Amino acid sequence: KSHESKPVAWGYEGDIGPCNWHKYFPKAGGKRQSPIDIDTSATQYDGSFKPLRIHYDSHMCSSLTNNGHTFCMSVNSDQCNLSGGPLEDKYRLLQFHCHWGSDDTKGSEHTVDGHQYAAELHLVHWNTDKFKSADEAIEKNQGIAVLTAFIKAGKEHRGWNHVLSHFKDIKKVQGTSTVNEDFNPKCLLPENQTDYWTYEGSLTTPPCHESVRFIIFKEVVEVSSEQLAQFRSLCVCSSRKRDTGEDEHLVDNFRPIQPLNGRVVKASFQ
Numbered sequence: 001k002s003h004e005s006k007p008v009a010w011g012y013e014g015d016i017g018p019c020n021w022h023k024y025f026p027k028a029g030g031k032r033q034s035p036i037d038i039d040t041s042a043t044q045y046d047g048s049f050k051p052l053r054i055h056y057d058s059h060m061c062s063s064l065t066n067n068g069h070t071f072c073m074s075v076n077s078d079q080c081n082l083s084g085g086p087l088e089d090k091y092r093l094l095q096f097h098c099h100w101g102s103d104d105t106k107g108s109e110h111t112v113d114g115h116q117y118a119a120e121l122h123l124v125h126w127n128t129d130k131f132k133s134a135d136e137a138i139e140k141n142q143g144i145a146v147l148t149a150f151i152k153a154g155k156e157h158r159g160w161n162h163v164l165s166h167f168k169d170i171k172k173v174q175g176t177s178t179v180n181e182d183f184n185p186k187c188l189l190p191e192n193q194t195d196y197w198t199y200e201g202s203l204t205t206p207p208c209h210e211s212v213r214f215i216i217f218k219e220v221v222e223v224s225s226e227q228l229a230q231f232r233s234l235c236v237c238s239s240r241k242r243d244t245g246e247d248e249h250l251v252d253n254f255r256p257i258q259p260l261n262g263r264v265v266k267a268s269f270q
C-alpha cells in the first residue's frame with residue numbers, strides 16, 4: 001500500500017505558524033505570495049479591463065464546514081460564474097470563507113496603505129476554461145480567482161445573518177451543516193463592483209500555491225461588532241494544547257503580509 005502522505009498540521013501561531021509554513025510547504029517561500037499591502041500611491045490604473053461579470057444564482061445548495069481554520073461555505077452550483085475584468089477565462093465559484101482577528105482592529109489579510117480591516121471575505125473560483133477540476137486548477141497559474149471584500153465594524157449586515165445563523169451547527173471543528181436556503185453570496189459584496197485592485201498572488205494558506213488572481217474591491221462592507229463576534233465564536237484547532245481541554249476559540253486566522261517582489265498592483269479606477 002503506497003504510504004499516503006500524512007497531512008501536515010499548520011496554524012497561525014507557535015511553531016506551526018506562518019513563519020514556519022515554508023518548511024513543509026515550500027511554495028510559502030515563493031516570489032509571488034499573498035497577502036500583500038496595497039500601496040495606493042504605487043498602483044497602476046489599467047483602462048483595458050472589461051466590466052467584471054459576477055453571475056451567481058441563488059438556487060445552489062451548499063454546505064457550511066468548520067475546517068479548523070475558518071468556516072467554509074462550499075458551493076456546488078455550475079451556475080455561479082465570474083469572468084471579465086482582468087480575467088481571460090471563465091471561473092466557477094467553489095467556496096467562500098473569511099479571515100478575521102481577535103478584535104475589530106485586525107483580521108484582514110491584505111492591508112491598504114498599512115491599514116488592516118476587521119475581516120476579509122474570499123470568494124474562491126477556479127478556471128473552468130483551462131482546467132477539469134478545482135484540484136487541478138489550484139496548482140496552476142491562472143487557476144484560481146479570489147474575489148475579495150474588506151469588512152469593518154459598523155451597521156448590521158442582514159445578508160451575513162443567513163450564514164451566521166448556521167454557525168451553531170459548526171461550532172465544533174470539522175462540523176458541517178447543510179445550507180439549502182435561497183441565499184445568493186453576491187449579497188455579501190459591496191455595492192460598487194467597478195472599483196477594485198488586482199494582482200497575481202497565492203493561496204494565503206498552505207500549500208500556498210502561486211495560482212491566484214486576487215480581485216479586491218475598494219469599497220468596504222460593514223457588519224456589526226456582534227456579527228464579527230460571531231465569527232470569533234467558532235471553535236477551531238489551535239497549536240496551544242490546553243490541559244483544561246476547553247475549546248480553542250480562534251484568534252487571528254490571517255497570514256502576515258508578504259514581500260511584493262516587484263509585482264505591480266493594477267487598479268480598475270483612476
Ligand SMILES: COc1ccc(N[C@H](NS(N)(=O)=O)Oc2ccccc2)cc1OC
Binds near residue numbers: 206
Ligand atoms: C480549491 O482548493 C483550495 C482553495 C483555497 C484553499 N485555501 C484558501 N486559500 S485563500 N485564503 O487564498 O483562499 O484558504 C482557505 C481557508 C479556509 C477554507 C478554505 C480555504 C485551499 C484549497 O485547497 C487546498
Ligand SMILES: [Zn+2]
Binds near residue numbers: 097098099122204
Ligand atoms: Zn482566504
